[in-house]
Amino acid sequence: MSKEMTNSGNVPTGRGRLLVTGAAGALGRVLRQALQSDVGPQKEWQHLRLSGRSPIGDLQDFEESVACNLADREAMEKLLVGVDAVVHLGGQAVESPFEDICESNIKGVFNLYEAARLAGCSRIVFASSNHVTGCYDQGEQISPDMPARPDGYYGASKLFAEGLAQMYFDRYGIETVNLRLGSVIPKPEDRRGLSTWLSYPDFIRLTHASLRAKNVGCLTVYGVSANTQKWWSGLGWDKIGYEPQDNAEAWRAEIENKVFPAGSMMAKKQGGSFLGLGPFPKAD
Numbered sequence: 001m002s003k004e005m006t007n008s009g010n011v012p013t014g015r016g017r018l019l020v021t022g023a024a025g026a027l028g029r030v031l032r033q034a035l036q037s038d039v040g041p042q043k044e045w046q047h048l049r050l051s052g053r054s055p056i057g058d059l060q061d062f063e064e065s066v067a068c069n070l071a072d073r074e075a076m077e078k079l080l081v082g083v084d085a086v087v088h089l090g091g092q093a094v095e096s097p098f099e100d101i102c103e104s105n106i107k108g109v110f111n112l113y114e115a116a117r118l119a120g121c122s123r124i125v126f127a128s129s130n131h132v133t134g135c136y137d138q139g140e141q142i143s144p145d146m147p148a149r150p151d152g153y154y155g156a157s158k159l160f161a162e163g164l165a166q167m168y169f170d171r172y173g174i175e176t177v178n179l180r181l182g183s184v185i186p187k188p189e190d191r192r193g194l195s196t197w198l199s200y201p202d203f204i205r206l207t208h209a210s211l212r213a214k215n216v217g218c219l220t221v222y223g224v225s226a227n228t229q230k231w232w233s234g235l236g237w238d239k240i241g242y243e244p245q246d247n248a249e250a251w252r253a254e255i256e257n258k259v260f261p262a263g264s265m266m267a268k269k270q271g272g273s274f275l276g277l278g279p280f281p282k283a284d
């Protein structure tokens, strides 16, 4: 075990260990902060394992840091040892050349599930994305049971992961809640955000609900706040007990004129700016 693996001599082993991948990113930091009161002896989680490409500093009691590249299968197997549940936030977070997406979001997610199977981990909460259905027109009402229409390699990689999650549930009983997250930022930034915004507090509610709910099987839900103008249905929210509290409408006056050029794919499709990215030149 590397020095970063534990920050305390009496880290409990066995049940009650939660792993957060992508813990150094914006969502990882928000989640880590929110979990502070839930981790420790007699708490919901005995122990929090934080993973990112580089070691994470400023560890609290009952936290540990493990630097790990998602594409490294052996390292991922070590990362999952003793883990009961995972919130998987790691990987490429925006549309990118296929080679990059492939490493972290295709190989990486395979490594995660295979390591989870070997470790006996029973629950994964997966940060999927609205970009799985980003090629639906803006304004269309979309539900998780409608056909996927990814808007790029990134969206397609999230769809691959959702498929893998279903397979690992059907064959090995690992439960997953796929969260098709919208725009998880402190406040909505443009007209699209009136529909796609997921506030940080609602993101935390959604993640907690997804970790706590019993018998979820493999469930896919949209991750969005209670926006008046949302495009995505709350199908499945009742299964995990998620009730969003925030609404992007409060920012309407400030953001409704922030739009992409009329007629462009970015203005027309739900995926917004991602429709303006790619194809990418071939890597040397």
Ligand code: 15L
Pocket: 093, 094, 128, 129, 130, 131, 181, 182, 183, 184, 196, 271
């Ligand atoms: C996502 O899936 C991305 O990770 C994030 O960077 C945002 O672009 C978000 O979707 C969105 O659609 O706003």
